[in-house]
Amino acid sequence: MLAELKESVWKANLDLARSGLVVLTFGNVSGIDRRRGIVAIKPSGVPYDGMKAEDIVLVDLEGGVVEGWLSPSSDTPTHVEIYKAFPEVGGVAHAHSTYATMFAQARREIPCFGTTHADQFHGPVPLTRILVEAEVAEAYELNTGRIIVERFAGLDPLELPAVLVAGHGPFTWGRTPAEALETALVLEQTAHLAFGAMALDPRLPPLDACIQEKHFRRKHGPGAYYGQKKEDGHD
C-alpha cells in the first residue's frame, strides 16, 4: 500500500542520514497521502543502514498503525499534528542538527541577517514556548506538535517552513518529504551563518526589510522569477 509514498519517505530518511545533520538515529522524515489521510514515517530506533522501503510505517491521522511490522518513530504524534494543522504540507523532517539546535536550546529565534535566510524563510525562524510539566508528563510528543501549531497562529507555514522547539530542536516541512529535508539543510546553514554573524557582532541588526522582501519574493509567490533562466547559476 502506498509504495510510492513509502519509497519517497525511505529515500528522504537515507538522504537525511547522509546529510550529516543527524547522529545515530536522532532524526526522522515523514510524508502524507492527503487523499487517504495516511502518513508514512520512519520506524523507531532503526539504523539507517539496513532500513528498507518496506520498513516505513503507515499511520492514520489518529496515529494508529495502518501497515508495518515495526513501531513508528516516537515523534509520530508531532508529525501528525503538523499535517492536521497545515493542509498544504506534504512532508515533515526532524533532526537535531547542531546550529539550529543551539538556537532552540538557547531559546532564541533565528533572526534574518542575510539573503541565504531571506531566500527560504519569510522572517525570523519562530521559536515555540517551553512545555510545562503536565504537557511533558502525558502525551509529550502530541503536545510538542500542539505548541508548534500554537506558535504558528497568524503565520503562513509555507512562507516559514521551519520551527525551533524550545529546548529541543527544529522541525521543518515542505510540499514533499524531499522538500522537508531540503528545508532542514537550508535551516542548518542559516543557523550556522546567523551564529557566526552574532559572534562577530553581538548587536548586529536584522537585514534591511526591503532586501529580505526582495529575496523572498523573487523565489516565492506570483511574482517569483528566480531560477527560470538557465544562465542564472547562483544568488
Ligand SMILES: [Zn+2]
Ligand atoms: Zn527530537
